[in-house]
Each structure stands twice: as C-alpha cells, then as structure tokens.
Amino acid sequence: MLEIFRNMFRRKLRTILTITGITVGIFAFTVMGSMALRFNKMISGGKSFITGQITVFPKGTSFTTGTTGLLPLDVLKRIEKVEGVEAVAAGVELALKEPDPDNPTGGAGLGIPPTIEGTDLDSGHRNRNWTTLDMKAGRFLQKGDLDSYVTVGYTIATDNNLKVGDKFAIRGRDFEVVGIVDQTLTGPDSYVFMPLKPARELLIESNPFLKSLKERSDEAAKISDAALASLPAESRKQILEARAFKFEDVTQVAAISWQDGQDPEAVVDRIKEQFKDEVMVLSPAKMGEQIDKASAIFNAIILGSAVIALIVGGFSIINTMIMSISERKKEIGIKKAIGASNSSIAWDYTLEAGFIGIVGGVIGMALGVLVAILINAKTKASGAEIFLIRAWFMAVVVGFSFVLGIIAGVIPALRASKMKVVDAIREL
Amino acid sequence: MSRTLIQAKNLRKKYQMSKTNIVQALDGVDIEVQEGDFSAIVGPSGCGKSTLLHILGLLDKLDEGEYNLDGLDTTKIREKDANQIRAKKIGFIFQGFNLIPSLTALENIMQAGKYGGLNARQRKERAEELLDVMGLQERKKHKPNELSGGQQQRVAIARALVNKPAIILADEPTGELDSATSKDIIDLLKKLNQENNQTFLMVTHNMEVAEMCKKIIRLKDGRNA
Ligand SMILES: Nc1ncnc2c1ncn2[C@@H]1O[C@H](COP(=O)(O)OP(=O)(O)OP(=O)(O)O)[C@@H](O)[C@H]1O
Ligand SMILES: [Mg+2]
Numbered sequence A: 001m002l003e004i005f006r007n008m009f010r011r012k013l014r015t016i017l018t019i020t021g022i023t024v025g026i027f028a029f030t031v032m033g034s035m036a037l038r039f040n041k042m043i044s045g046g047k048s049f050i051t052g053q054i055t056v057f058p059k060g061t062s063f064t065t066g067t068t069g070l071l072p073l074d075v076l077k078r079i080e081k082v083e084g085v086e087a088v089a090a091g092v093e094l095a096l097k098e099p100d101p102d103n104p105t106g107g108a109g110l111g112i113p114p115t116i117e118g119t120d121l122d123s124g125h126r127n128r129n130w131t132t133l134d135m136k137a138g139r140f141l142q143k144g145d146l147d148s149y150v151t152v153g154y155t156i157a158t159d160n161n162l163k164v165g166d167k168f169a170i171r172g173r174d175f176e177v178v179g180i181v182d183q184t185l186t187g188p189d190s191y192v193f194m195p196l197k198p199a200r201e202l203l204i205e206s207n208p209f210l211k212s213l214k215e216r217s218d219e220a221a222k223i224s225d226a227a228l229a230s231l232p233a234e235s236r237k238q239i240l241e242a243r244a245f246k247f248e249d250v251t252q253v254a255a256i257s258w259q260d261g262q263d264p265e266a267v268v269d270r271i272k273e274q275f276k277d278e279v280m281v282l283s284p285a286k287m288g289e290q291i292d293k294a295s296a297i298f299n300a301i302i303l304g305s306a307v308i309a310l311i312v313g314g315f316s317i318i319n320t321m322i323m324s325i326s327e328r329k330k331e332i333g334i335k336k337a338i339g340a341s342n343s344s345i346a347w348d349y350t351l352e353a354g355f356i357g358i359v360g361g362v363i364g365m366a367l368g369v370l371v372a373i374l375i376n377a378k379t380k381a382s383g384a385e386i387f388l389i390r391a392w393f394m395a396v397v398v399g400f401s402f403v404l405g406i407i408a409g410v411i412p413a414l415r416a417s418k419m420k421v422v423d424a425i426r427e428l
Numbered sequence B: 001m002s003r004t005l006i007q008a009k010n011l012r013k014k015y016q017m018s019k020t021n022i023v024q025a026l027d028g029v030d031i032e033v034q035e036g037d038f039s040a041i042v043g044p045s046g047c048g049k050s051t052l053l054h055i056l057g058l059l060d061k062l063d064e065g066e067y068n069l070d071g072l073d074t075t076k077i078r079e080k081d082a083n084q085i086r087a088k089k090i091g092f093i094f095q096g097f098n099l100i101p102s103l104t105a106l107e108n109i110m111q112a113g114k115y116g117g118l119n120a121r122q123r124k125e126r127a128e129e130l131l132d133v134m135g136l137q138e139r140k141k142h143k144p145n146e147l148s149g150g151q152q153q154r155v156a157i158a159r160a161l162v163n164k165p166a167i168i169l170a171d172e173p174t175g176e177l178d179s180a181t182s183k184d185i186i187d188l189l190k191k192l193n194q195e196n197n198q199t200f201l202m203v204t205h206n207m208e209v210a211e212m213c214k215k216i217i218r219l220k221d222g223r224n225a
Helices: A001-009 A011-051 A075-082 A152-161 A198-206 A207-221 A225-230 A233-244 A264-275 A284-327 A329-337 A342-382 A390-419 A422-428 B049-056 B079-088 B107-115 B118-136 B149-161 B179-196 B209-210
Strands: A054-058 A085-093 A115-119 A134-137 A148-152 A167-170 A173-183 A190-194 A253-258 A278-280 B005-014 B022-034 B038-042 B064-068 B091-092 B167-171 B199-203 B216-220
Touching: A001 A253, A011 A284, A011 A342, A011 A390, A054 A264, A075 A085, A075 A253, A115 A198, A148 A152, A148 A167, A152 A173, A152 B079, A173 A190, A173 A198, A190 A198, A190 B149, A198 A207, A207 A233, A233 B209, A253 A264, A264 A278, A264 A284, A264 B118, A278 A284, A284 A329, A284 A390, A329 A342, A329 B079, A342 A390, A342 B079, A390 A422, A422 B049, B005 B049, B022 B049, B022 B199, B038 B049, B038 B179, B038 B209, B049 B064, B049 B167, B049 B179, B049 B199, B079 B091, B091 B149, B107 B118, B107 B149, B118 B149, B149 B167, B149 B179, B179 B199, B179 B209
Parallel strands: A115 A190, A148 A173, B038 B199, B038 B216, B091 B167, B167 B199
Antiparallel strands: A054 A253, A054 A278, A085 A115, A085 A253, A134 A173, A148 A190, A167 A173, B005 B022, B005 B064
C-alpha cells in the first residue's frame, strides 16, 4: 500500500500531469452534474406541480373584453361546469419588484425571479401532487385571510430578512407575513403568495394597458344609464365597451382540478373542445412528456461530460500506467522472481491507477464544488442558484474517478502481470 | 543420505532470434544439487549459466529434458504454481540493483515474506531477525539508493532467506562488488551454509569465488564440461 503512494511520487511531474488530466475531467463532471441536479430538481418539482392539475391560459384573441392575455370570469365559470371539473382557481402573476427602467429584464435572468402569486383562496381547487407546502414558520394563506396577508418563499424570506409577523412592503403597499414556506429548491422559494384581490390590484397598477382600461371603466361606470341613453350611438358603444371591463376578469392563468375518478386527459379534451377559441389547455400528460424530454436532453449533456471525463482521464491514466510499467519492468521481474503472483502484481498496479484516479477525482470534485459555490453566491442576488451541491453526488463523483482509475489501470496492470519474468530479469 | 533438491537431465533451451538465427543456449545439461550443497556454476560468457539458473528457478520454461525440484516434476506445472514454488522453495539473488527502489531495506525483506504467505507480524519478526544476522539493523529504514553495493546485496540475501527456501539461486552475486566486499558476501553465504545447512547454487565468473565453493559445475557452449 505504502509502495503505491511512493511509486506515484517517484515520477512526480508525470503523476501530477496525469492527475491534472483527471482533475479537469472530473471538474467538468462535477460542475455539469451539480447543474443537472439543480435542473432536475426544479424540473421534477415543476413536473409534479404541472401534472397535478390542468392549467389553462387565455388564447389571446377574440376576447369579449378586447384585451389580450386575460381569462374572463365568465369563461372560468363555464369551465367549472364542464363534466369532470371539480374546481377552477383564478390566478395572477407579476414580478415582485417594479422593473428597473435601466434593466427591464432584471439581471442575468438566471433561475426564477421573485414573483407575486395571486392565489384564489375561495376556490375549492387543489393540486393533486402539491397538496401542501411544508412551512418553515407560520402558516400558508387560507380561506378568509385578510387581503394584506402574504406567505413568502424561503429565498424571499432570507433575502429580505423576514420573520412571521413582519411588515413587508411590496410595490408601495404594506403586507404582513403570516408564513414562510420551507425551502423547496424550486419555484416556490422565490414566490410571494397573496390573495387574489390585492395581486390583481397590483397587476392592474403595474400594467399601463390594464390601468387605462380600468380608469376608463371607472369613468364609464359614473355615467348614469339615463345619460348614456342620450349619447350618440358611437359614444354609447365605447362606454358600454369600457363598462364591460370587470376587475374579476383580470385572470392570467387558471388551475383546474378534476373530480376523483375522472380521467384528466378526458377532462382536458372536453375543455379544449368547448373552449377552443378562448383558452389554451395544458394537459398534465403532455406537459409531463415535454418536461421529461427537456430533462432527458439535460441529462444527456451530463452523461456527455461524464464520458469526456472518462475519455480524457482514462487515457491519461492508461498512458501513465503503461509508461510507468515499462519503466518498472525490472522491478516486476524481481517481484515475480521472489514469488509474487500474477494477481498480486496486477492488483498493485490497478490500485495505483485507482489512487491516481481518486486523487484527481477529489481535487476535481473539490474545485468543481468550489466554483459551483462561488457562482451560486453570485447568482443568488439575481434569482436562484444554478448549482445544487449534494453530498451523495460528491461521493458518486469520487467513486466514479476511482472506478475510472481502476478500469484504466487494469489493462496495463494485466499486461504487467503477464510479462515474461526472464525478459525482465535479463535486463538486470 | 541427504535430500536431492535438484535433479535435472538433458536440459535443452533454444532462443529463436529469427527464422535462421537460433541460439541453442542449453544443449543437454545434467545437474544435481543435494541439500546442504554450496555449488558454483562456472564457464565462459554466453555458455548458458544464467539460462540454466532461470530454468532451475522456474523463471523460464525448458524445451526438453527432465527437471525434478525437491521431488516434484516441474515440467507439468502451471505458471501459478511456479509463482508459489518460487515464493516458498526458492530464494533468488541477482547481480546487483535487484531491490525495489521505492521500498526501504526492511520493507524489501518483508515483501518477500508476504509472497511467501507470512502474516504481517511474522514478516516483521523474520525481517528483523535477518537484519540482525546481516548486521543491517542501522540501515533498515534506508532505501536501496542510500545503501552501498555490499549492503544492498546483504538486503537481497536477507530477502532470499525470508521464507526459509530449500535452495537459494544466485546469479553472479558478487559481479558488481569489489574483491574485498565480494569476499565478505561469499563468507556470509558460506556461514549460512555451514550454520543452517542452507543450500546455495550460484553462478560466478570469479574463480576465487568458485574456489570457495564445495562443488564446481562447469559449462561450455550449453553443455556440461
Ligand atoms: N532472450 C534471449 N534471446 C536470445 N538469445 C538469448 C536470450 N537470452 C540468452 N540468449 C543467448 O543464450 C546464450 C546463453 O546466455 P546466458 O545468459 O545463459 O549466458 P551466460 O553464461 O549467463 O553468460 P554471461 O556469463 O555473460 O552472463 C547466449 O548466447 C545468449 O546470447
Ligand atoms: Mg549470465
């Protein structure tokens, strides 16, 4: 065992170069792998959410309100009556902070930016997979909560230093934190959950188009029916149109749950059929498939980086071992002459390669983790972290590099063990 | 009557360099070694001394002939068994620089014990005991490159003795030593032979060394001379 270490350091430069080769490969593997872990985690959270409900978006054309991108209350009411539908929950979404005029997209756009989720507390909707979020403190929003209550995600709480009971100013309005969701490492970490009404108000406030619609509708509402009747046909039409805008129609997305025992895909088909002009329906099964495809591509990238690590590291180990074995031919001859078995010689050299692999692996893994931590710290400010560092993955990486060394070492080692002793002895 | 350790008849070994160039290194050699022998193989360079020693030490295979080692017909054994026999029955000493460079004197000696099947404690005890015999206690932590030629050869002798082999084969054990050191080494081997009845078979060029041996086996052109 000791001999293995000493042999590794006998040819310091060469060993260092070999280790460097593995380090580079394993570094890439660690970084890509941690990225994939984060991505897969995000995706699997997203997947279980998206496959636990039917999600509908406005189609964007031929809306009664004339606005694009809204789901009128009337449509939602009608969807609720479709066979198999249990409940429909309206929702709105907007960025937590007003966009910075100098940087409207908001930083690097990594991960999920802090987002307000307007949540319909009165609907009986429930996601089949995400029934509850674990709470770190306090409680989640519930039916009957005040409009000023919010529940915040883990990252929001950490970044804004929030505790349950704290005041939290959002876009110029004061809210009170009633709960903090435990870390999910996915979307909800960056969410502020608030009741639908204040979220709608903030959305209208933030959106110039909606804002003007609302102002016109408010103006129009002031005009009495009597006054309206006396107006010219053209103006009357405009005012009636303006009045048609309803606060309750400001819904950007709706989540639909299906009744127990119903086939969600059949429900999706019915909604699609009846509302083909009004909504876009995301079927749980299709979304699941698409997500699987996306994660398959990402996982292929990881596998690719592992293969590169394998090739780069593996060949440098093979090369080094062949060189060091031909250098130590004499030594192998002596060992055999004094009775070493073939297997003990093969084992020694294989282990040596394995150790080279493990040293390179540990260094590469450590560097990869370090870089991941540094980048995470940087990107945390502008969204979420890109890398997910997991102890089990670190262990897998080191194990992988050891196995890589063993595999790369085994061929030269077997060659060494089969060497004809006399040839080696003759060189003495 | 003492035990016959080596009984070999009509040993033949050729090396094929190319289609037309065949070297008949051994061309029908007979050799016998009894327990307690202290014999020298002598002969001109290229006469097949090393080849003979390698075949007797199961490092190489013979083409023709009979070879019994301590009652065992070696012509039919497999490589795996040969490794074991070498570990347990045979000790080797070569011309020089035949220690493992990355190991200390003590570790070099212990390593042979490992191949011979001694456990860690037995190896250590045996190696320490042999270091005493060789007068190398002071040097046991030294690597081969920190030892003189004579000291290296003593370590090699200790290593050959670890598993209490039936016979020690030595190929020019004094080949790279000056004459004073050579004499010390041969005296040491002789002492081991006399005190422990350790059997030695050595190849040598040096007639002075050969004359110190009890028996001389002469070779010429791959035959007994
Ligand atoms: N591997 C080999 N391939 C070809 N020929 C060989 C090989 N090994 C030995 N020979 C030849 O076999 C013959 C005997 O060689 P060997 O080494 O046994 O001689 P030796 O008596 O030990 O000589 P020296 O005293 O110089 O060591 C020589 O002619 C040598 O050239
Ligand atoms: Mg020779």
